[in-house]
Structure formats: structure tokens, C-alpha cells
Amino acid sequence: MQPSPCLRAALGAPENSKAKSPITLLVFLKMLYDSTMLSGLHKLKVVIFCMITLFTHGLLHAANSYSVGSGVSLEITEHGVCKDVYNILANSLFVPTRTAPEWTAFYNNPPAGVAVSACADGWYNTNWGYRVKVIFSPSQVSTTLAGFPALITETHLPASFFTNVKADGSDIVVTEDDGLTKLNRDLERIDTGASQMELWVKVPSLDDTTPTIVYIYYGYASATETNDATTWSAYRNVYHMTSLTPADAAATTTTTGSSGGTLVAAKIGQGASYNGNGRINFSSVITSANFKSVSLWYYPRSKGGGNYGSVFGSNGYPNGMRHVDTNSINIRRNSAIAVSSSSTFNVWKHLVFVFDSGTGNVTLYENGVAGTPSTLSGGWYSLYHLVGISNATNRAPDGIVDEMRVSNAVIDASWISTEYNNQNSPSTFYSAGSEVAKP
Numbered sequence: 001m002q003p004s005p006c007l008r009a010a011l012g013a014p015e016n017s018k019a020k021s022p023i024t025l026l027v028f029l030k031m032l033y034d035s036t037m038l039s040g041l042h043k044l045k046v047v048i049f050c051m052i053t054l055f056t057h058g059l060l061h062a063a064n065s066y067s068v069g070s071g072v073s074l075e076i077t078e079h080g081v082c083k084d085v086y087n088i089l090a091n092s093l094f095v096p097t098r099t100a101p102e103w104t105a106f107y108n109n110p111p112a113g114v115a116v117s118a119c120a121d122g123w124y125n126t127n128w129g130y131r132v133k134v135i136f137s138p139s140q141v142s143t144t145l146a147g148f149p150a151l152i153t154e155t156h157l158p159a160s161f162f163t164n165v166k167a168d169g170s171d172i173v174v175t176e177d178d179g180l181t182k183l184n185r186d187l188e189r190i191d192t193g194a195s196q197m198e199l200w201v202k203v204p205s206l207d208d209t210t211p212t213i214v215y216i217y218y219g220y221a222s223a224t225e226t227n228d229a230t231t232w233s234a235y236r237n238v239y240h241m242t243s244l245t246p247a248d249a250a251a252t253t254t255t256t257g258s259s260g261g262t263l264v265a266a267k268i269g270q271g272a273s274y275n276g277n278g279r280i281n282f283s284s285v286i287t288s289a290n291f292k293s294v295s296l297w298y299y300p301r302s303k304g305g306g307n308y309g310s311v312f313g314s315n316g317y318p319n320g321m322r323h324v325d326t327n328s329i330n331i332r333r334n335s336a337i338a339v340s341s342s343s344t345f346n347v348w349k350h351l352v353f354v355f356d357s358g359t360g361n362v363t364l365y366e367n368g369v370a371g372t373p374s375t376l377s378g379g380w381y382s383l384y385h386l387v388g389i390s391n392a393t394n395r396a397p398d399g400i401v402d403e404m405r406v407s408n409a410v411i412d413a414s415w416i417s418t419e420y421n422n423q424n425s426p427s428t429f430y431s432a433g434s435e436v437a438k439p
Contacts, residue, residue, distance in 0.1 A: 067095075068085055117211070237250055272402070296401055356373075361373035
């Protein structure tokens with residue numbers, strides 16, 4: 001439905017911007033009065049009605065007033081003070097800044113559901129032409145986490161990001177909320193033509209009570225930024241599965257001996273799809289003493305090759321993460337099943353297997369939720385294969401595997417649930433501001 005003529009005065013003041021100034025509105029009302037083909041008294045009635053309408057809709061405010069949309073973060077500089085206003089409310093937010101006292105009162109005592117923080121102190125480097133602010137929602141974080149590698153995709157980024165960033169993303173720099181302190185990052189993949197990206201950022205402190213802010217800088221044609229393996233200091237090995245012989249993003253163990261499989265769209269960008277045949281070997285054995293947790297995203301279509309589809313495989317059939325003629329994938333040790341996943345096919349599952357050598361128990365977390373711990377007699381076995389088992393090529397999964405990781409730490413429940421939230425629904429985990437050009 002079209003707005004009334006009165007409300008058309010506000011069309012120049014979109015959400016997340018300043019409201020129209022009183023002068024503009026007065027000019028509009030004067031034009032309305034002059035153009036209305038009515039008698040003088042009726043003209044006056046129309047103008048008064050429009051003034052009431054504009055006031056009711058919050059449009060008859062002073063020049064320096066702002067509207068901040070739901071889920072939007074907006075930098076506002078008024079009366080010499082810059083603040084970042086993040087609206088977590090379901091509705092748009094009106095921010096009064098007509099006078100210094102009302103602006104001060106607002107940012108010192110924001111309404112519930114609104115977070116106000118200081119603006120970034122500076123610009124990372126004047127060679128970079130643009131930046132975008134990314135705000136991680138505290139509601140998605142189980143507890144404050146240090147050194148958390150957070151996933152940022154194309155979700156919420158302005159369309160202009162993919163116009164102004166380099167095609168290979170080698171100009172992407174991420175900083176802390178001061179706009180200056182550079183963070184470790186790992187650009188898994190970028191496709192500017194398709195407006196797609198998977199970017200991992202090591203966040204020093206991901207807060208569970210207040211929004212955590214980082215800035216993405218880009219727009220420098222001569223930049224030669226590269227991935228930082230230390231993004232993955234919480235892990236021993238990280239395989240994004242963007243290749244059938246995937247590199248280790250943590251730069252610890254390469255892969256080799258790949259056969260079978262195809263690259264397909266997966267849970268996070270691309271993944272490897274198998275039909276029961278194929279394998280990927282580790283270039284060197286990951287011994288049981290060197291890891292405590294393994295994880296992956298898994299989309300099973302059936303039990304896999306020979307009904308024994310396997311990942312994170314050993315050099316013998318009695319030990320591995322496998323289907324054992326079961327719909328579930330299991331941890332099998334010395335021919336005994338310790339823990340099992342759900343038995344459903346054709347759905348994505350985030351699976352994290354954690355072994356605590358202190359208790360001798362292994363726990364499976366599926367989609368962020370812990371199952372019942374079970375004894376893993378003998379502890380972990382040594383890993384020979386990322387995909388497959390015992391050097392066989394007919395024991396691959398029938399399904400898709402993505403984001404496969406090995407950790408030498410006992411990953412805790414808070415980390416796992418936050419990781420699931422981030423990777424399962426990036427659009428809920430964070431929001432992003434508008435593109436800001438270099439001052």
C-alpha cells in the first residue's frame with residue numbers, strides 16, 4: 001500500500017539514517033499548502049492533519065535524529081561524541097540526538113535490548129578503502145570464549161563488499177573493535193561473482209553478555225594478505241574439504257593418496273561427497289597420544305561402502321569411526337562400539353567425539369548436545385585415514401563430509417555448542433553494518 005502524501009515527506013529518510021530536518025518538512029508542508037486545490041480553511045486542516053501524522057510517525061524531529069533497524073548496528077556521531085548503537089529489538093529504534101543532553105542520556109542509559117559502545121578509534125591503514133563492522137550476538141555464545149575461530153560468510157554483508165574486495169580476497173584484513181589491532185584469519189573460499197565467502201577469524205574474546213565487534217577491511221588492490229595457521233591454535237588439524245586432497249589449515253599434517261569423491265556444495269561452502277568408494281590418507285600417522293577430540297559435519301545417505309562407511313580410520317577394521325552395518329556412525333575400538341550417532345539419513349549432523357583420558361570415557365556431541373559418556377577401552381586409536389579405513393578404497397561413506405578437525409584438547413561443552421551455533425546458522429550468530437568508506 002502506498003504511503004499517504006504526508007508520509008512521503010519521510011521517504012528521503014530511510015531506516016538506519018538521519019530523519020528529515022524540520023526545514024525540509026516545513027518546505028514540504030508549504031508546497032502541500034500551495035498545491036492543495038481547496039479553500040483556505042480546508043488547506044489549513046490538511047496541513048494540520050499532515051503535521052499530526054508526521055509527528056505520530058516520529059518524523060517531525062530535529063535534524064539530528066536517527067532510525068536504527070532491527071538487528072542493525074549504526075555508528076552515530078553527534079555533539080562531538082561517536083557511539084555504536086546496536087539494536088537487538090524486534091522493531092526499529094528511534095535515537096534522539098537533537099541536543100547534547102538527550103544524546104548523552106541515551107548512550108549512558110540505553111533502553112533494554114539496545115547495546116551502545118564506543119566507536120572504533122581509528123582506521124587500520126589508509127591503503128584500505130573500505131570496512132564493514134561485524135557484530136557477534138552474545139545470545140549465541142554459551143560462555144565467554146578465548147581464541148574462538150568464528151565463521152563469517154556472505155550473510156548480512158553489503159552487496160558492495162563483493163564489488164570492492166579483490167577477487168582472491170588477498171586484501172581482507174580483520175581487526176578488533178578498535179579498528180586497528182589485526183586479528184588472525186583464514187579465508188577458506190571467496191567467489192566474488194557468486195557473492196559467496198567463508199572466512200574464519202580468531203576472536204580474542206567472544207563474549208556471552210555483550211556484543212563482540214570486529215571490522216573487516218578490504219579494497220586495496222596491491223594487498224597480499226595470506227592465511228594465518230595460528231587462527232587454528234585450538235586445533236591440531238583442520239580440513240575445510242575444499243579439495244579432495246585437502247590442505248591442513250593448521251599446517252600440521254598434509255593429506256595424500258586421494259581417490260574417489262567429488263566436490264559439492266556442503267554445510268560450509270564446499271565438501272567432499274562419496275558413494276561408498278574412495279579414501280584420503282594422512283601423509284603421516286596421527287598417533288593416539290597426539291589428539292583427544294575429532295569432529296566433522298556429516299550428511300549420510302546410507303551406511304556407505306560395504307555397509308561400513310568410515311572416516312578418521314585406523315590401519316585395521318576393528319578401530320575407526322564407522323558404520324558397522326548400522327544406520328548410525330560409531331566409534332569402534334577393539335571391535336566394540338563405544339558411542340553412536342543418531343540413525344537418520346539425509347540430514348546434516350555436527351559430530352564431535354571427545355575422549356577424556358582422566359575418566360577413560362568418550363562423549364559424542366551431536367548438534368551441540370552431549371550424549372551419555374561411555375568407556376573407550378584402550379583410548380583413541382592412531383589415525384591413518386581422513387576418509388576410509390585400513391587402506392581400503394571401498395569403505396568410504398555414502399554421503400558428504402565437511403569441516404573435519406582433530407584437536408589435542410578435551411573440547412568442552414560450551415565451546416562445542418557455540419561452534420555448532422556459529423556454523424549451523426551464521427545468519428543468527430552475527431549481523432553486519434553498512435560499508436564505510438575510508439574517511
